[in-house]
Amino acid sequence: MPQQSGQADFPLQVSGLNKRFGQHAVLKDLALEVQPGAIHGLVGLNGSGKTTTLECLLGLQHADAGDIRLLGLRPDQLHQSHGDVVAIFDSPSLPPQLTVRQALEHASLLCENPVRKPADVEALLGISQYRDFRIRNLSLGNRRRASIAHALMGSPRFVLLDEPFNGLDAGGVDDVLALIRDLNRDEGTAFLLSSHQLPYLEKICSHFSILHEGKIALSDSLDRLLGQQVNRLQVICDDVVRACALVQDMAGVVIEENSGNGRLTLQLNGVTPAAVNQRLVSKGIAVDELVRERSSLSSLFQSITAQRSDTPAEDAA
Numbered sequence: 001m002p003q004q005s006g007q008a009d010f011p012l013q014v015s016g017l018n019k020r021f022g023q024h025a026v027l028k029d030l031a032l033e034v035q036p037g038a039i040h041g042l043v044g045l046n047g048s049g050k051t052t053t054l055e056c057l058l059g060l061q062h063a064d065a066g067d068i069r070l071l072g073l074r075p076d077q078l079h080q081s082h083g084d085v086v087a088i089f090d091s092p093s094l095p096p097q098l099t100v101r102q103a104l105e106h107a108s109l110l111c112e113n114p115v116r117k118p119a120d121v122e123a124l125l126g127i128s129q130y131r132d133f134r135i136r137n138l139s140l141g142n143r144r145r146a147s148i149a150h151a152l153m154g155s156p157r158f159v160l161l162d163e164p165f166n167g168l169d170a171g172g173v174d175d176v177l178a179l180i181r182d183l184n185r186d187e188g189t190a191f192l193l194s195s196h197q198l199p200y201l202e203k204i205c206s207h208f209s210i211l212h213e214g215k216i217a218l219s220d221s222l223d224r225l226l227g228q229q230v231n232r233l234q235v236i237c238d239d240v241v242r243a244c245a246l247v248q249d250m251a252g253v254v255i256e257e258n259s260g261n262g263r264l265t266l267q268l269n270g271v272t273p274a275a276v277n278q279r280l281v282s283k284g285i286a287v288d289e290l291v292r293e294r295s296s297l298s299s300l301f302q303s304i305t306a307q308r309s310d311t312p313a314e315d316a317a
């Protein structure tokens with residue numbers, strides 16, 4: 001199998017990826033890496049280039065430049081992956097005239113090494129009761145479940161999913177999240193999930209990359225990304241002026257804003273809200289409320305994508 005030493009263990013390694021449509025440079029020197037065993041979320045504003053990135057990775061779009069390796073293989077070598085790499089795009093595209101069961105049996109015939117039976121993947125995806133329905137008669141959510149079932153007939157090592165939650169109801173989202181988690185835990189399957197639905201991704205992704213202005217603006221494990229964020233605390237009390245004076249010499253506390261209307265915003269670095277509360281109360285300040293702003297992927301995402309954009313990304317995720 002043509003691969004460079006060390007690269008085959010990495011589900012994905014991309015460097016210098018460039019793609020333009022006419023005058024519009026969508027991807028500019030993009031670099032991206034998915035670690036073995038990771039569930040990696042690729043997030044970005046609508047129109048930021050997530051689908052284009054996935055299409056270039058799979059050779060569905062011709063990249064203008066860049067080195068792309070999936071399990072050590074270039075896009076034009078992916079036929080050699082023997083089902084180790086599978087991708088499911090936003091618009092599920094199974095043959096509309098086949099029933100669910102026929103589509104899965106077809107996949108089983110094509111699959112070099114089917115490790116699951118059609119009935120098993122139907123049960124896994126909660127579509128057993130639809131097995132005799134034609135694909136064209138399924139709801140979008142059930143078509144998506146059938147597409148995922150179709151891709152899981154073998155035992156892929158790396159799965160790329162473009163907007164996997166679109167069209168799913170809450171139960172469907174939970175089923176797909178559970179499936180991804182189980183496959184990752186039990187079989188070590190690595191995932192690259194492209195989505196704008198950050199709250200869902202935050203539930204399962206171990207790593208994130210934020211695509212902005214044609215590049216990966218930030219990429220790391222979720223723990224490290226959130227750990228880098230400043231923790232904020234809003235203090236609502238009866239004497240903000242005195243409260244300011246009391247907290248300003250506490251190590252690890254920075255006064256971010258004194259709104260003058262009984263509300264003080266602090267940045268905390270290694271200091272707990274309880275310690276701030278104790279300091280204030282012990283000096284006779286009546287603390288009405290402490291509001292902790294928890295670090296979240298959404299706030300990090302917003303802080304990055306709010307920076308002025310020259311590229312025509314369409315709207316906020």
Ligand code: ADP
Nearest residue numbers: 021026044045046047048049050051052053312
């Ligand atoms: P995302 O998946 O993040 O929503 P896309 O990759 O679909 O973004 O699109 C990125 C940009 O590239 C958008 O501005 C889109 O209009 C443009 N684009 C995508 N495909 C084509 C194409 N085939 N021809 C011209 N422009 C395209």
